[in-house]
Amino acid sequence: GAGVSQSPSNKVTEKGKDVELRCDPISGHTALYWYRQSLGQGLEFLIYFQGNSAPDKSGLPSDRFSAERTGGSVSTLTIQRTQQEDSAVYLCASSLESQTSSYEQYFGPGTRLTVT
C-alpha cells in the first residue's frame, strides 16, 4: 500500500517568510511524528500526535514552530518567520499505537527546507 508522503519535496524560502510542510500518513495509523534532520544536530524529535490526545510538543525548538493534524490524518508543520538555522530536512513518520506495545515508525521521504 501507499507509504507516508510529504510535500513539497524541496522548499526554498527567504528569511522571514512563513512555510507550511505537509504530511500524509499511512491510512489507519493513529500516531504521527515530525522530526528534523540537520548536519549539526542529527535527527531531532519535534512533535507527536497520538489519536485524539493533546499533542506532545516538547521537541519544538521555538514558538515559531507549530503543527496541526486535521481529522486524525493529514498534518501540517508551520514555521513562521523562518531563520537560516531552520534549514534542514523535515521528516514525518506514522505508526500504529498502543499503550503496551511498540510499533514501527514508517518515515516519509522528507521535505528539504532551505532558508536563504
Place this chain on the structure above:
Amino acid sequence: GDSVTQMEGPVTLSEEAFLTINCTYTATGYPSLFWYVQYPGEGLQLLLKATKADDKGSNKGFEATYRKETTSFHLEKGSVQVSDSAVYFCALQRYGGSQGNLIFGKGTKLSVKP
C-alpha cells in the same frame, strides 16, 4: 533525559569484512531499541528492533542484541557488501502515553569498498 550514543564515523570497510557499530543508551524504564538505515538518496527505514532485554533483532544479515546490563545494542554483520553502504542510526523509544517518539544517535556512515 534519555539519550543514545553511537560510534562516530565514517567507517570504511572492504567487502566481506566484519562490521560492528557500537550503540549505548541512557533511559529510565525499559525502552524498545531500534536500528534504522538510510541508503543514499532514500528515506529512513527500519533495519531491526528489540523490545526487551536479551532479545536479538536480525534482518538482512545484521544482528543486534538488547543488553540491559551494559545498556547496549551494538549492530553487527559478519560479511558486509558494497550495497550495505549507508548511514545507520541507533534509536530508542519509550512507548505508552505521550512518550512514543524515537530518540536517535548521531548516525554512523558506512562505506564498503569492493
